[in-house]
Amino acid sequence: MRLNKNYKRTALTSAITLVIAGTMPAQAGLLGGLLGGDGSSAGDGSPSETSGNVGFFSNPFAEPTIQVDGAQVATSDRCIVDASGSLQCKPTAGTIAVLGDGRFLYLNALEGTENAELAVIAQFGEVSVNDQSRVMTLDGNDQASWVKPSPIDGGANPDGNDSTTLTGGLLDTANNTDINDGALFCADVVFLPDGRMMAVGGTDYYSEPGIDGLPVGVVELEGLKASRIFDPATNTWSQSGDMEFGRWYPSLVSLANNDIFVASGVTKLLKPVYPEDPLQSGRNVAQTETYDIENGTWTNNGSAAQRSLPLFPRMHLLPNGHVYYNAGGQAFNPFGQAYDQALWNIVGTYNPETKRWTDLAMPACHFALMSWACQS
Numbered sequence: 001m002r003l004n005k006n007y008k009r010t011a012l013t014s015a016i017t018l019v020i021a022g023t024m025p026a027q028a029g030l031l032g033g034l035l036g037g038d039g040s041s042a043g044d045g046s047p048s049e050t051s052g053n054v055g056f057f058s059n060p061f062a063e064p065t066i067q068v069d070g071a072q073v074a075t076s077d078r079c080i081v082d083a084s085g086s087l088q089c090k091p092t093a094g095t096i097a098v099l100g101d102g103r104f105l106y107l108n109a110l111e112g113t114e115n116a117e118l119a120v121i122a123q124f125g126e127v128s129v130n131d132q133s134r135v136m137t138l139d140g141n142d143q144a145s146w147v148k149p150s151p152i153d154g155g156a157n158p159d160g161n162d163s164t165t166l167t168g169g170l171l172d173t174a175n176n177t178d179i180n181d182g183a184l185f186c187a188d189v190v191f192l193p194d195g196r197m198m199a200v201g202g203t204d205y206y207s208e209p210g211i212d213g214l215p216v217g218v219v220e221l222e223g224l225k226a227s228r229i230f231d232p233a234t235n236t237w238s239q240s241g242d243m244e245f246g247r248w249y250p251s252l253v254s255l256a257n258n259d260i261f262v263a264s265g266v267t268k269l270l271k272p273v274y275p276e277d278p279l280q281s282g283r284n285v286a287q288t289e290t291y292d293i294e295n296g297t298w299t300n301n302g303s304a305a306q307r308s309l310p311l312f313p314r315m316h317l318l319p320n321g322h323v324y325y326n327a328g329g330q331a332f333n334p335f336g337q338a339y340d341q342a343l344w345n346i347v348g349t350y351n352p353e354t355k356r357w358t359d360l361a362m363p364a365c366h367f368a369l370m371s372w373a374c375q376s
Helices: 029-034 120-127 341-345
Strands: 065-068 071-074 079-081 087-089 095-098 104-107 133-138 144-147 183-191 197-210 217-223 227-231 236-239 248-254 260-266 289-292 297-300 315-317 323-325 347-351 356-361 365-368 371-374
Touching (some): 065 079, 104 183, 183 248, 197 248, 197 260, 248 315
Antiparallel strands (some): 104 133, 133 144, 183 197, 197 227, 260 289, 289 297, 315 323, 323 347, 365 371
């Protein structure tokens, strides 16, 4: 099962709406035409009669409590101000996974955004906190109940992250707090054969440049090396082996032998400069790694397994056990590009046995240098 990778927090709400199959009359406009109406009113805002199994939405529902100052507060509000003056809010389903028993595990995204009063770029390195997770259960009448996993934030880096700062700590806030060093935001997720779920990568927030004690700076989102596993049987998170490279927006593929292949991601999103490895600066992580499911450790696949890829590269396991990359992904680094972005347009396959990539072709339509181009 592939999971929803839409991590954009589009609204400050934890409401969840179900789509239920059924029959109902009338929808409006273009949607009504698509769902079975005559389409004559498409686009004008007037109703268009429909019939048949078109589905309908239930009423929204939301988690009934917020954790504030160590206590569970029952409220219909989305956020409550805590003793420090910060907003504490119900987590949203930034990433959601359907567990094998019908429950839903979801992870928040961009936790703390609501506390940025001036600008996210200037303040988020200071106001961000680790994202929360929840397990939601629906009964036979679609009534929802929630369980808070332990720990609710996935538990990565409780003592802080070993950030790769540019200024060596002189003008950064990387070590001023450990409440935003292990965020689940921008981790990729994959199911293991035994039904557990693994989340790989994530975000360490800080300001660089920034000064301790000042609420503003220039935010940095650093990719994490962490891999953590959620066990549905106990509703608990545990930590597994760390990767060699921090990754923000990587992609995972389950291999034929059940090991996990990881590619791409970026270690520093906004300022990807690495003095110790200048050739890696200004681009995504080219090195790939493989997770040994028996030992819980990651191994660098070597130089022949390196490949320049976009963030969240679209990769799939082929019947022959190779990994297929379809020349798609998310271009968002830095400012939507990397210095070697043209290489992203080449379709290729990775052979886990030889640990080598093979280039196949350029797709008929491809994304090149921030514009679409199609071959005749």
